[in-house]
Amino acid sequence: MFFHHRDLAYTVRVDNPNPVFARMLQQAIGGPEGEMRVMNQYMFQGFGHRGEKKYRDMLLSTATEEIGHIEVLATAVAMNLEGAKAEMVDDVVTNPAVAARMGALEPRHFLSGGLSAMPSDANGVPFNAACIDAGGNLIANMRANVAAEAIGRTLACRLLELTDDPGMKDMLNFLIARDTMHQQQWLAVLEELGPEQATNAPGDYENTANHQQHAYAFFNHLMDEQLPADARWTSGPSLDGKGQFTLAEPAPALGQEPQLQKAPPEVHAGAEATDPTGAGAAARFTRALGSAMDKVTPGA
Amino acid sequence: MFFHHRDLAYTVRVDNPNPVFARMLQQAIGGPEGEMRVMNQYMFQGFGHRGEKKYRDMLLSTATEEIGHIEVLATAVAMNLEGAKAEMVDDVVTNPAVAARMGALEPRHFLSGGLSAMPSDANGVPFNAACIDAGGNLIANMRANVAAEAIGRTLACRLLELTDDPGMKDMLNFLIARDTMHQQQWLAVLEELGPEQATNAPGDYENTANHQQHAYAFFNHLMDEQLPADARWTSGPSLDGKGQFTLAEPAPALGQEPQLQKAPPEVHAGAEATDPTGAGAAARFTRALGSAMDKVTPGA
């Protein structure tokens, strides 16, 4: 269960409120690079963890920290919406640099939020949990988490480029420091679990012998294009120590030209695609679906 | 530009067509763990790459390979929909094990696809590009790519558990081998770029001195819970070699209790939240928005 402390995880100070910057900060709340993603990602990874307690604790502790980051950012959005440089309203009539800002406002900050943060990205697209990677394999989870923090720290650095406000810069630098730690800690778990597990998730499945040749070959799908044969990823030992990188041409001979059966009449695929006898095995899917509805002979 | 070869990237052989397995394979096509994600992720990373040509080539080559994997899986779906063990239709009336299968069909394979694959996941949820991570920083991209392949290989291993079909097992083992190579190759790029860049993306931004203390401390947000002080992620040098991991309690004193201004009347926030004088800075957002519409004095 969870508890809330009245203090923010870090001071939010806005010296020059800027509603356009409020819009930009939304990307760090509800975008795929943002805190709602990592908060939910770590939370669901933790809730479902079936291994050592210390990893569950670690995941839930950091997930809990991330809720607080949403709070920090939502507060920063609200405070940036509280005003703007004093001259704004007058200046907009005569000052092009100020006018430029107008079009970049997120209108739902006013229309829908009444001057507060939204669970959306910088373009007002609502957060969608489809971007949460929580696959139930600790290594794959750690890989997803390092990625999320690497992307998140990059976003924070870019946000930093867009403000001169000392308070906002300090807050972003704090968040960048935390993104550093989070990248480091997930990488540390990968080191702790050992390279055997970590360099080829899931670590508990070995490639079959007959596909060993496909497991360390870079397939060149580029026509008339020379790829470096001495890159780290085309030569030398693989990172899991189980193979040698090679550079290979993809062999069309590996696969056949597909030949699908014609469709049975009940699919209504059109004359040119239908086997009118309905004898084809493809008929069975429809019949099975019919069976599932007590209709044993669809199309009959 | 792209070209298509009539042969599949790998042989698709279905010995015992199984429409429920067709549904399961959809997860590897249109799910966040699937080929549509990685194909688009590598494609857009490649299209936008501003660095060395070899990385652009590498990204586009593997992206192109992945389109072929969508084709392989879509063909496998279509072939699994072509029929079922000969006895199915009759057996469903008397055989519970066969009956069990009926409910697990994806009805849109018939209703919408006419016995073909859909650009959706195993539950029929359409592919959504929100899950594509293509952030324009090579290291963050590589991290996202390792993650996607680790998750994808885990999915393929689980799919392997759900079939006894020799053809399907062979196809999945090929894809698992390719997921191995792809994990390895993105990791190899990270090694090639060097640990300085790679262990803390983006590698070109150093944490500020005043937040150095926050960059390597594990914040324990768990109440009354002892975390291991000697884990790889709570002690010893950080992986970027720039700090020492510590275990710390999050300090509420870092942040303040937020105090938002009351809203101006034009927000219609309700009596208890409104500053009737409208003198508050918050009024400016609405006025700015009004200005953007040639309405200089909203609320007046």
Add this chain to the structure above:
Amino acid sequence: MFFHHRDLAYTVRVDNPNPVFARMLQQAIGGPEGEMRVMNQYMFQGFGHRGEKKYRDMLLSTATEEIGHIEVLATAVAMNLEGAKAEMVDDVVTNPAVAARMGALEPRHFLSGGLSAMPSDANGVPFNAACIDAGGNLIANMRANVAAEAIGRTLACRLLELTDDPGMKDMLNFLIARDTMHQQQWLAVLEELGPEQATNAPGDYENTANHQQHAYAFFNHLMDEQLPADARWTSGPSLDGKGQFTLAEPAPALGQEPQLQKAPPEVHAGAEATDPTGAGAAARFTRALGSAMDKVTPGA
């Protein structure tokens, strides 16, 4: 079945066409506060109503009214796109106040709609039926409907703040009056159904005796924070007359620390989370899924 009358539900007059205001109006069409939501919400509630005919009639009548409101707003959008103050094109070169407007256009009004309304919100996010609340319990439905109209009237009031156009103001004031009636009518149904049913939906399920203590206690999840013990929601009789509000600390002792079983090998959860004997009950899910596909012994 439905019929269309050529007259709009209310006059749409645009004195000074304003394409930025056209964008703002989209929120009232396709946003979660908008007419597409309420139209579909009342429609599906009415279609599925299993109780008294008068409520079905009421729901469908107002749903039908709302289609007409979409028509009114879509017409208002189209008319606002028809032009702008005569001086716009010339002025943009020299007038910052006019220039400010440019960036706030919704480009899909031109690119995708050819100067017409879209089924989207003010940021161009398409309407998504996920926000429709139609749960098949009349009281819960009425609660959802009051909420939707309260939110919708708030949006309309905010839109009113953004225009000086007499025609647009008059149209919005008409819609605000209708939102008033709609709030009132759903509240009237709640009164008609009686407080016993209405103050605790669904009204046909009584809390169990052993949880009576949890049914009227405000749990304080705030640390070191004093909540008012004499607020309407922390003291005195509850609104359903069945309990007394109290202020309570959430009791960790109510729940246990979760202990999930290790995963069976076929989950590929990684070494640290796997029970290699596979004897755990968790193995059964995978096996059941395998059974559903005639593969009785997955992982074997």
Add this chain to the structure above:
Amino acid sequence: MFFHHRDLAYTVRVDNPNPVFARMLQQAIGGPEGEMRVMNQYMFQGFGHRGEKKYRDMLLSTATEEIGHIEVLATAVAMNLEGAKAEMVDDVVTNPAVAARMGALEPRHFLSGGLSAMPSDANGVPFNAACIDAGGNLIANMRANVAAEAIGRTLACRLLELTDDPGMKDMLNFLIARDTMHQQQWLAVLEELGPEQATNAPGDYENTANHQQHAYAFFNHLMDEQLPADARWTSGPSLDGKGQFTLAEPAPALGQEPQLQKAPPEVHAGAEATDPTGAGAAARFTRALGSAMDKVTPGA
């Protein structure tokens, strides 16, 4: 900021693990009736609250409680996935009642979650923040919150119908009790704010005199259908005490037949819809968009 306590908010005990029930519980996690919605709804309402501190505290306290409910439900899902009645695997071969269950599994619980809960609904549709109502007006917020809890309690009651498991029944009854309190507490705030504000949100905008007649009239959009003239919502005083309900026919005369201008050539609307002179005001939108791109004369 937030903290996590290792104990669940309520005991989760699963006597007879049932993976189909695990799927059903997902609706209470990631569906529009579920905990992810209310948690985010209260959280964002609290983060953006500009009024009295006690309401901010109240919102954040209950939001924090809801995170714990997600944890409770996610744990319940994971434990229901841990197994099934001992006989399942064998029984599926011969027992139709057991077989029936197979098709109703959520395959992503295995494929994507590795036997853990997903941030999705009972059909595997990922949570989408579009359904969060957080509009920045306290009364509209309270209305949305009562609705969400009424819908949520209804869902919980329905889930209760689908299980005989004593542990699950007890957990659901606890959640039902909490949904009772939450409905009561939001209603109590509405009472506290007073009927003047609460019965017609936003309470700070009075209907204009010329639309007073439209503010309390039920418009009958049903043809040849007699509506009760003496229902609570067609007669008597309105609930805000400011009008009398009436039953009225919608007057087509209120609105005109819309007449849109023909499109300018640059819209490419087709011959029958184009004004070839381009003199129409509609040309201005395109020109303005062109201006925004330093292209003053689009179409020229």
Add this chain to the structure above:
Amino acid sequence: MFFHHRDLAYTVRVDNPNPVFARMLQQAIGGPEGEMRVMNQYMFQGFGHRGEKKYRDMLLSTATEEIGHIEVLATAVAMNLEGAKAEMVDDVVTNPAVAARMGALEPRHFLSGGLSAMPSDANGVPFNAACIDAGGNLIANMRANVAAEAIGRTLACRLLELTDDPGMKDMLNFLIARDTMHQQQWLAVLEELGPEQATNAPGDYENTANHQQHAYAFFNHLMDEQLPADARWTSGPSLDGKGQFTLAEPAPALGQEPQLQKAPPEVHAGAEATDPTGAGAAARFTRALGSAMDKVTPGA
């Protein structure tokens, strides 16, 4: 404005209620092949039509008809949920054919809808307006409408294969007849507008002379694959009478190998992709964005 008549657009009779068929019917309500799409598509096309009144009338008349089709289908769903063959509950224990049906239920019909239709497809995916094609060019609109009806009639034919219920078959045959008329009527408009306009939308833009060669050539992107040189689409006159179909190899020489500039430092693209001097033109985007926020020299 709109009116509702109490009679359905066609009789809905369900002789043998079948909740699995209720699920299947959902595809015709909320799927991309369904009535919510066409209703909204025709509605928004009509609302925005800027040409002849008869087309606006036609679009709105058929749009209005389609709302009634949603009502018909929603009623059919509700009636199919009302029960099942009398023996179902008992039979499920011993009858595999009945058991098969259980897994194919849409659980949200109970959990969320309380035995009523949902605004979703057969898999419970909510309707999304992204699939609405309403582009503001009458010919493109007609093309989209013919397509939608062709797809819709195909779906209805497939649904017909899945039921033996006489009432359901009659209702579907009525809808199929209407889908016939709708296909015919949109085709008739295309004939009315004349082939010059209709065979190459938008009809008011002629291909430029230098690209005339690309306007009627089928580009063969298949490697080592012979395409028929005498198909209707590789030889003979084009359908707009303005060219001759040819079969051509795509010429790589048409395009260059892309060379993107390195990124400026403020993008944080990583060392290998950054131009440290920041002199590149790419710096300007960031600077412009900074300007929009009164921060003229980002990165400085």
Add this chain to the structure above:
Amino acid sequence: MFFHHRDLAYTVRVDNPNPVFARMLQQAIGGPEGEMRVMNQYMFQGFGHRGEKKYRDMLLSTATEEIGHIEVLATAVAMNLEGAKAEMVDDVVTNPAVAARMGALEPRHFLSGGLSAMPSDANGVPFNAACIDAGGNLIANMRANVAAEAIGRTLACRLLELTDDPGMKDMLNFLIARDTMHQQQWLAVLEELGPEQATNAPGDYENTANHQQHAYAFFNHLMDEQLPADARWTSGPSLDGKGQFTLAEPAPALGQEPQLQKAPPEVHAGAEATDPTGAGAAARFTRALGSAMDKVTPGA
């Protein structure tokens, strides 16, 4: 399988980089009118084609061409983000026409893409595969494809109106020429298949005799509105030559007024909608769902 050639499908030359135009181009990448839709639409249609090989080849060839168009457009986006007219940065301070541009930037081009294209539309809404029409009937597919290209060519013509850049105009004119060919080729297939099949998809289902009267009648749902009785779609032979168009009033007598059964108690529909005896057939759905979970008597 697929291969990539280093040359673009057409030259991308940007004389005056314009980041606002980059945003506009996104609509042609990830919007419903864009290349991601058609690429996936043709790809999945081809993968699932069960008829003549030449159509599969045709679909896959053009699908492959479309990937190259995504590449062309993504490159054009990246190059438009590389800078702007030299004077931009300085001019923004003093030049309103330049300032106007600022607000129309897509901020995620910087924040998320690091100056590269996104898999999204002009408003930053991610591509969603729900808009892909791939229904497994060749005629319906062709109809959907003509529609997609008609819409796509219209979008390209509108984009052309928004730029003066010679390189961008040339690229768009090339794409417009290809959209011409694609419209023509899908129409040619329809001609090749013959009017009998093509004018009423699916061509293999004849309307039943008793609904022949509904198959060619235009139903006038407009009240008091005269529709032309001599339009191509209200008189004369239908386009499939199987009927005569007529103009008809929709007959309410065709359908009944719906009467749904009351709900069983376990639905918790509320007192006014519940049949307390539970004898109604509606109880069976819930019971069946309960059966599916080994709970034979829910509600008991």
